[in-house]
Amino acid sequence: MSEISKIMESQNDFFKSNKTLDVKFRLKHLKSLYSAIINNLSELHEGLKLDLGKSEYESYMCETGLVLTELSHLIKHLKKYAKPISVKTPISQFPSKSYRIPCPYGVVLIMNPWNYPFLLSINPLIEAIAAGNTVILKLSAYSPNVNKAIIKVLESVFERGYVDVICGHSAVITELLDQKFDYIFFTGSKRVGQIVYESAAKHLTPVSLELGGKSPCIVDETANISLAARRIVWGKYLNHGQTCVAPDYILCHKSVRESLVTEIKNQIDKQFSTKPLENQNYGKVINQKHFARLVGLLDAKKVVHGGNYDAERLKIEPTVMDNVTSDDAVMQEEIFGPILPIMTYEKEEEIISYVSNNPTPLALYIFSNDKQRIKKFTAQLSFGGGCINDVVIHIASSDLPFGGFKDSGIGAYHGKAGFDTFTHYKSILNKSTAIDLPMRYQPFKESYQKLIRKVMR
Numbered sequence: 001m002s003e004i005s006k007i008m009e010s011q012n013d014f015f016k017s018n019k020t021l022d023v024k025f026r027l028k029h030l031k032s033l034y035s036a037i038i039n040n041l042s043e044l045h046e047g048l049k050l051d052l053g054k055s056e057y058e059s060y061m062c063e064t065g066l067v068l069t070e071l072s073h074l075i076k077h078l079k080k081y082a083k084p085i086s087v088k089t090p091i092s093q094f095p096s097k098s099y100r101i102p103c104p105y106g107v108v109l110i111m112n113p114w115n116y117p118f119l120l121s122i123n124p125l126i127e128a129i130a131a132g133n134t135v136i137l138k139l140s141a142y143s144p145n146v147n148k149a150i151i152k153v154l155e156s157v158f159e160r161g162y163v164d165v166i167c168g169h170s171a172v173i174t175e176l177l178d179q180k181f182d183y184i185f186f187t188g189s190k191r192v193g194q195i196v197y198e199s200a201a202k203h204l205t206p207v208s209l210e211l212g213g214k215s216p217c218i219v220d221e222t223a224n225i226s227l228a229a230r231r232i233v234w235g236k237y238l239n240h241g242q243t244c245v246a247p248d249y250i251l252c253h254k255s256v257r258e259s260l261v262t263e264i265k266n267q268i269d270k271q272f273s274t275k276p277l278e279n280q281n282y283g284k285v286i287n288q289k290h291f292a293r294l295v296g297l298l299d300a301k302k303v304v305h306g307g308n309y310d311a312e313r314l315k316i317e318p319t320v321m322d323n324v325t326s327d328d329a330v331m332q333e334e335i336f337g338p339i340l341p342i343m344t345y346e347k348e349e350e351i352i353s354y355v356s357n358n359p360t361p362l363a364l365y366i367f368s369n370d371k372q373r374i375k376k377f378t379a380q381l382s383f384g385g386g387c388i389n390d391v392v393i394h395i396a397s398s399d400l401p402f403g404g405f406k407d408s409g410i411g412a413y414h415g416k417a418g419f420d421t422f423t424h425y426k427s428i429l430n431k432s433t434a435i436d437l438p439m440r441y442q443p444f445k446e447s448y449q450k451l452i453r454k455v456m457r
Contacts, residue, residue, distance in 0.1 A: 004175050004228065007164045011107045011134045014161035020104060020132040023082045026281055027075060029129060032157045034071045037064060040153050044118055047146030051117065052239065053283035053315075058172050062238065063119040066396060071125050073398040074130045081130070081419045087213075092455045095432040100425040104132030105206070108422060111173070111196070112187045113188045114142035114286050115242040120210075121150060124185045125163070129417030133183070135163045135204050138176060142286050144361065152265030181205050184420060187244075190407065199412075208411030208421055210244075211404050215363040216355055217247035218377065221255045223367035228389070229263035232367075233271055237318045237389030240283035241338035242290075243365040245390050248334060249324070249341040251351055259342050261322055264340070265305045268318045277308065285337060286313040294337040296369075297330045306338075326354070355381050359407035361409075384408050 019025055037044070042065055048054040051290045056064075074081075082102055089098040108128045112121040117140055128135050137154070139147045144167075151165050166172060173192075177199035186196045186211040200207045219228050236247050252260050268276070276282050287293040298307055299321060306319035316338050321330060324341035331341060347350055355361070364383035368374050374388055384404040387394050395402050395414075403412030413421045439448040 002175065004172075004179065005165070007136060007166070008107070008179050010161040011136060011164065015104075015106050015134045016189075018136065020129075020162075021261065023079060023132075026082075026130055027078055027131060029157060030071060030075050030078070030126060033122075033126065033153070034068065034075070034128075036153045036156050037068060037071075040149060043149040043152065047143075047149045048276040050145040051143040052115070052242070052286060053317050055281040055283075058239070058281065058283075059118075062126045065118055065401075066119055067122045067126070069396075070398055070414065070418075071126055071216055074126060074419070077416070077453050078130050081416060082132075085425075087423075089429070090455075092452075093429060093431070094246045094437075095435055096198070097430045098265055099428050099430070101428060102131070102419075102423045105422060105424055106133060108133045108135050108183045108185065109138065109176060109179075109181045109429075110135055111138040111184070111186045111188065112140055114140035114245065114246075115239060117143035117146045118150060120187045124187075124208075124418065127413055128185070128422040129163070131305075131422035133422055134161065136176070136181075137163065138173065139165060141167060141169050163206075183207070185421070186210065193409075208413065209404070209409045210245040210402075210411075210413075211362065211407070211409040212332050212336070213359055213361040213404070213408040214248040214331070215245060215361040215365070215383070215386075216351075217365040218351060218367065219250060219252045219256065219260055220366075220368040220370060220373060221253040222369040222373075223256070224369070224389070225256055225259050226263050227262060228367040229264060229267045230271075231390050232365075233264055233318070236340050237268070237272065237282075237338050238392065240285055240316070241318075242283075242286065242336055243392065245337075245392050245395055246336075247340070247363075247365055248361070249331065249343060251354070252342055252344050254344045254346050257322075259343065261304060261342060262319065265321055266381065268305060268320070272318055276306070276317050277310050277313075282318075285316065288314065290337070291316070294335070294339065297333075297335065297337075297339055299328060299330065302328070302341075339392075348376070351377070352380055360384075360405050362404045362408035363387075363392075363394075382406060 045056045045059045048059045085100045087098045089096050100237035110124050125135050154163055180203045183206055185208045188209045193209045193211045212362050272279050272282050302321040304320050306317035306323040309316040319339045321341045324343050360382045362384045364386040366377055366388050385394050394400055398415035401417030402414045403409055
């Protein structure tokens with residue numbers, strides 16, 4: 001047997017032991033995980049610094065702190081989430097009771113990306129554990145330093161067979177996807193997501209696919225331009241632009257384009273300094289491959305701010321490209337880096353047409369004070385989730401399900417939605433044996449027909 005086959009066998013044996021059906025057992029491990037993360041924050045942050053250049057402040061704000069928040073939410077609410085749910089019973093089924101029992105799927109595969117290697121590994125993992133599953137966690141090979149810290153934390157809390165961690169490149173992924181899992185949760189690119197989906201279909205395995213896409217940021221003529229620029233700059237260049245829900249490009253009303261560009265330039269200088277490549281709190285591109293791809297998207301003729309880079313340290317300045325059109329290379333793929341293209345529009349219909357005729361984005365952002373326009377855009381445009389007059393922060397709420405839509409993904413998680421993602425609800429009707437109404441049995445009697453028609457409407 002291969003190592004992965006042995007792990008699968010161990011996982012199945014552990015789940016069949018029924019230990020994870022005990023909510024107290026789940027809570028014990030979630031609480032232990034919380035303590036283990038607190039005790040290993042410095043190692044986790046150091047790993048994130050080495051892999052992605054993240055500062056301790058950013059690492060806590062956008063990774064470890066968010067995981068601790070999600071853990072707190074699940075620890076507080078798990079007993080309620082795990083209770084059977086009573087539902088109404090139709091009069092035609094009198095006398096009986098109806099309810100839904102939350103049950104785990106079984107052995108879950110979670111595949112994480114490299115851009116938020118701790119957050120996007122541990123958030124789905126704790127939701128899968130809260131729901132009563134066992135987990136095989138596949139870590140990205142591109143974030144080796146934080147992986148070491150993640151493995152240390154998880155091995156201190158979970159025994160083998162309950163949670164197992166696997167690292168490796170494409171060969172490991174291929175072997176994993178040949179296994180029969182009970183659920184697969186994938187975060188990453190659309191290209192790999194399609195491979196995961198196809199592999200899961202062979203085993204009829206349900207999936208969640210958290211993908212990406214080109215998330216638009218609309219700025220209309222009623223927006224608070226200085227505040228919009230401040231928030232856009234923060235969200236766009238966070239993690240060196242390597243955020244799946246970052247504003248990918250701006251659709252700006254023509255009348256405020258000049259003032260918005262000016263404010264964005266000012267905000268870049270304020271937040272990252274006039275020498276951002278020397279800023280120790282400004283991260284780096286994950287590897288040479290992605291760095292080369294991003295540099296290839298730069299068009300010097302359209303760069304109005306930034307554009308410089310340091311190939312040795314894999315850093316690119318926060319860059320703004322103006323007068324961009326849909327034909328430019330930077331608009332042909334998800335950027336996933338610190339390059340912000342700005343396009344303009346004059347009429348609302350231009351926005352609706354452009355966004356609707358391109359792949360459905362993971363997020364959409366609207367900066368406006370026009371309530372009717374906001375209502376129109378949120379109703380008519382398809383996207384996973386988003387913000388009004390801000391960016392990115394919708395993913396930080398345990399009460400807001402996060403996920404893609406159509407091209408940008410399948411399913412959602414966080415909080416109760418995360419518990420539900422990894423849960424199958426068994427629908428149960430418990431019929432009384434005290435009374436057995438005769439009207440459903442043959443031979444059918446005409447005298448019952450009127451009553452049946454009445455109760456079944």
